[in-house]
Amino acid sequence: MLDVETVTKTFFPGSVNERVALRDVELHLADGEFVTVIGSNGAGKSTLLNIVSGKLRPERGSVHVGGRDVTRLADFQRARYIGRVFQDPMAGTAPHMTIEENLAIALERGRRRGLARGVTAAKRSRFREELASLELGLEDRLRAKVGLLSGGQRQALSLLMATFSEPQILLLDEHTAALDPQRAALITRLTAELVERHHLTTLMVTHNMEQALSMGTRLIMMHEGRIILDVDEARKVRTTPADLLAEFEKIKGGGLDDRTLLQ
């Protein structure tokens, strides 16, 4: 479903600030695969998601979604195929619009042009049903402005908006990191439910190793622009955070002082 082939991305090439963020990255996700992505600061995790979403273009390599070459498509052109939730709960929703208006826009994103963006009775009843599944009482607040919601509620709404038009790929970029533990647990649970319900092919970046191990069907570890470890489901269920750190140290030849993986 997702094929990232020999992708290289360099920021400020040829200057003193040159930084190779991705080096010949090769990643293939089968339909419905849910891959968690961990790695130290600056490893290239967000850059990888930005390359998949189309926010950034690689200077080398290609990106295919569902067999279609999207390498040259801008992010808005890929929005039909790709849903994304960011770390900042404020990023995924329009605060001055109501809950139902936000949902109507998200629904339209998955469809052909020309369909009405308005909120019909049929849509409203679907929104109510979808919101009820979040168990946050938002189904009774369809006409409330999104800016009035808490961070956790907004993130839950962002997640729903990113998933309910059933994108081919779902990208989650540390989407629970800015929330308190209780809200993070809620969003984690909703993520698992929505991914399962819609059978979504998912890439989730996290700094939380427990979360990376407990969620998804596969785990990859990045370091200095490369995928240095790829753990399948069978192995993942037997792996602990300490195992991951030991593996990281072994691959890097020991002497590791970057403990960010342990967060």
Ligand SMILES: Nc1ncnc2c1ncn2[C@@H]1O[C@H](COP(=O)(O)OP(=O)(O)OP(=O)(O)O)[C@@H](O)[C@H]1O
């Ligand atoms: N827009 C940009 N301009 C210049 N350099 C960038 C840009 N975005 C990322 N980089 C650099 O590319 C490298 C990879 O960054 P990236 O944000 O992808 O890492 P990350 O694994 O997501 O890190 P973190 O866990 O700290 O968010 C870093 O060295 C970073 O400084």
